[in-house]
Amino acid sequence: MKIIVCQKQVPDTSGKVAVNPDGTLNRASMMTITNPDDMNAVEAALKIKDATGCKVIVISMGPPPAEGMLREALAMGADEAILVSGREFGGSDTYATSQILAAAITEIGLDPDDLVICGRQAIDGDTAQVGPQIAEKINVPQISYAADIKLDADGTVTVQRMLEDGFMMIQTHTPCLLTCIKELNKPRYMSVEGIMASYSKPYQVFDYERLKDSPLIDPTTIGLKGSPTNILKSFTPPLKGAGMMLEGNGRETCDKLVGILAEKHII
Amino acid sequence: MAANYNSADIAAFKNVWVFCEQRQGKLMQTSMELISEGRRLADELHVDLCGILLGDNVADMAKDLGAYGADKIYVCESPLLKDYTTDGYTKVIVDMIEEYKPEVMLFGASNIGRDLAPRCAARLHTGLCADCTHLDVDVEGYVQFLRGASTLDVDSMEWDYANRDLKMTRPAFGGHLMATIICPRFRPAMATVRPGVMKKGKYDAAKAAAVEVIKPEFSLTEADFQTKVLSVEKAARKIVDLIGADIIVSVGRGIASDVEGGIKLGQELADLLGGVLGGSRVTIDSGWLSSDHQVGQTGKTVRPKLYIALGISGSIQHKAGMSESGCIVAVNKNEAAPIFEIADYGIVGDLFKVTPMLIESIKAMRAEKEAR
Numbered sequence: 001m002k003i004i005v006c007q008k009q010v011p012d013t014s015g016k017v018a019v020n021p022d023g024t025l026n027r028a029s030m031m032t033i034t035n036p037d038d039m040n041a042v043e044a045a046l047k048i049k050d051a052t053g054c055k056v057i058v059i060s061m062g063p064p065p066a067e068g069m070l071r072e073a074l075a076m077g078a079d080e081a082i083l084v085s086g087r088e089f090g091g092s093d094t095y096a097t098s099q100i101l102a103a104a105i106t107e108i109g110l111d112p113d114d115l116v117i118c119g120r121q122a123i124d125g126d127t128a129q130v131g132p133q134i135a136e137k138i139n140v141p142q143i144s145y146a147a148d149i150k151l152d153a154d155g156t157v158t159v160q161r162m163l164e165d166g167f168m169m170i171q172t173h174t175p176c177l178l179t180c181i182k183e184l185n186k187p188r189y190m191s192v193e194g195i196m197a198s199y200s201k202p203y204q205v206f207d208y209e210r211l212k213d214s215p216l217i218d219p220t221t222i223g224l225k226g227s228p229t230n231i232l233k234s235f236t237p238p239l240k241g242a243g244m245m246l247e248g249n250g251r252e253t254c255d256k257l258v259g260i261l262a263e264k265h266i267i
Numbered sequence: 268m269a270a271n272y273n274s275a276d277i278a279a280f281k282n283v284w285v286f287c288e289q290r291q292g293k294l295m296q297t298s299m300e301l302i303s304e305g306r307r308l309a310d311e312l313h314v315d316l317c318g319i320l321l322g323d324n325v326a327d328m329a330k331d332l333g334a335y336g337a338d339k340i341y342v343c344e345s346p347l348l349k350d351y352t353t354d355g356y357t358k359v360i361v362d363m364i365e366e367y368k369p370e371v372m373l374f375g376a377s378n379i380g381r382d383l384a385p386r387c388a389a390r391l392h393t394g395l396c397a398d399c400t401h402l403d404v405d406v407e408g409y410v411q412f413l414r415g416a417s418t419l420d421v422d423s424m425e426w427d428y429a430n431r432d433l434k435m436t437r438p439a440f441g442g443h444l445m446a447t448i449i450c451p452r453f454r455p456a457m458a459t460v461r462p463g464v465m466k467k468g469k470y471d472a473a474k475a476a477a478v479e480v481i482k483p484e485f486s487l488t489e490a491d492f493q494t495k496v497l498s499v500e501k502a503a504r505k506i507v508d509l510i511g512a513d514i515i516v517s518v519g520r521g522i523a524s525d526v527e528g529g530i531k532l533g534q535e536l537a538d539l540l541g542g543v544l545g546g547s548r549v550t551i552d553s554g555w556l557s558s559d560h561q562v563g564q565t566g567k568t569v570r571p572k573l574y575i576a577l578g579i580s581g582s583i584q585h586k587a588g589m590s591e592s593g594c595i596v597a598v599n600k601n602e603a604a605p606i607f608e609i610a611d612y613g614i615v616g617d618l619f620k621v622t623p624m625l626i627e628s629i630k631a632m633r634a635e636k637e638a639r
Contacts, residue, residue: 011440093394094385094395094397095388095389095392095393095394095395098389123440124439124440125397125439126397126398126438126439127385127397127398128381128385128397129381129384129385129388129395129397130385131385132353132382132385132386132389133385133386133388133389135386136385136386136389136390137389140493141353141354141493141494142353142382142386143353143494144353144378144381144382145378145382158497161378162378163290163377163378163379163499164377164378165290165501166499166500166501167499167500168350168351168496168497168498168499168500169496169497169498169500170352170494170495170496170497171494171495171497172493172494172495173493176493182508182511227394228388228392228393228394228395228450228452228453229394229395229396229448229449229450230448230449230450230451231446231447231448232432232434232447232448232449233413233417233419233446233447234439234444234445234446234447235413235416235417235418235419235444235445235446235447236417236418236444236445237416237417237418237445238415238416238417238418243595243607243608243609243610243611243612243613244611244612244613245602245607245612245613245614245615246612246613246614249614249615249616249617249620249621250624251624251627251628253614253616253621254614254621254624254625254627254628255628255631255632257596257612257614257625257628258625258628258629258632259632260612261573261594261596262632262636264594265400265463265464266572266573266593266594267514267540267573267629
């Protein structure tokens, strides 16, 4: 049994977000971090590894510097890391990204008792789409928004899946794909031994050459050209004006405030 | 996939479709919002607006959807569709899309819509834009929208006014950046739409009576399912998580005269808005609130869409921890309180008097919205 964990390196939007004059993100000026939900995905896999001794492989699509993030996952306790990287993959939307990651997972090989675990969504795009789209393309069931995962020896997977107003208990079987929310667990820290070991653990790069024979990989399904969606415009919202002191402090004033907030879809 | 189905054959696709989500036999508010918004898009495209409703014994809901503007509702009923499952819902929706070929397909960006829509888009080989907050077809309307919502100099740009693609606008990077996405080469253009953003129209009894209900044939058997729903449960409150919260109501020294009452009021307002309760440093140091409520802690910044400060003067640390919130509302007795310098809206008054009125105002606004 093994677990494949998908990770993404993202700009740290909890710090200062820098925007270029043309409305695009100034990525160079921003720190990068492992996408927070993906840390929960690694932890979920490592917990199962602690209990079963299974192998954990972390995989990420991104530019070469994403190696640092993958090494951190190795230092936390993952066994192998794979960076999917290539010019041909650049500019991919969620459809194309899931296409490439599905090809990479197929290249690793998915056995009947395997699991794929992703974070629910990445903080740069907040789409939550790549996980379910991978599941479709590797043809396994998915359970998203996992807040609790139970895996039985026979491959039965029972998940508490969060809804806005409650939760569902859902059962499926391996192989399947789960996406995790942060309530699932608290990611462990890297240990000193882990950091030392991380540089001797298997680390591979899957480039276009390595994946090009997959039926999923085609110029019409990957990269900018293979992406069904395109960006028409990106822009920054206008700067905030000065604040507004409301007159009075009675019910009328409150009604006015609530009206403004509702009008602006804030509440 | 159906043999004759080709998502790149754009000319074969027509009409706007909305996935009408229901849970336990009750339509979600987002379904009405999307029908209302879908009506506008269908009018811009001069096509029909159709809803697709899945469940067990749900056909009665079609009238309500008609009342908000749907021309037709496709109702797919089966005991196997009673509770949402990715397997069952994806299969039926994909089959219907392949059969009827809508050019636009909208889903609410609920935890269910965000599970279902990507799976459908992947199977259909088309584009999906997540969590949209604004939609356009007409370029004129889109340019007008940009005029108010962006810093772009739209008048110096060239526009193709004949373009009929669905323009799907969404925030990225926590709202620091907005992007408009199109899906020019495939159909349907799919979007999930953030709940609560689109305006629900007026209930029209005549339209409710006129809606055409269609019960298409579809095939779904136990063999189509790899997942099983064991139970669906309404759950208790969320854990306090200030960092991920969309709405934070915080209390400060202003509650000192009645700590218990002040916390209760703040919590009530937060619950009403689906937000969480925060507190300034003094409320933590005094032991009034546990430390997970603290705003303005070193190195911890909150960026909710809405931050309501009740009786908080606004120390430098506190402001540093929350000044990047989307909208800041401050209530404080002292009109010189520094919090007002960064507030979008300020009310000078006693939080113990203002907060209950604010709660009443919100309830009244909601009741009015519900009645419409």
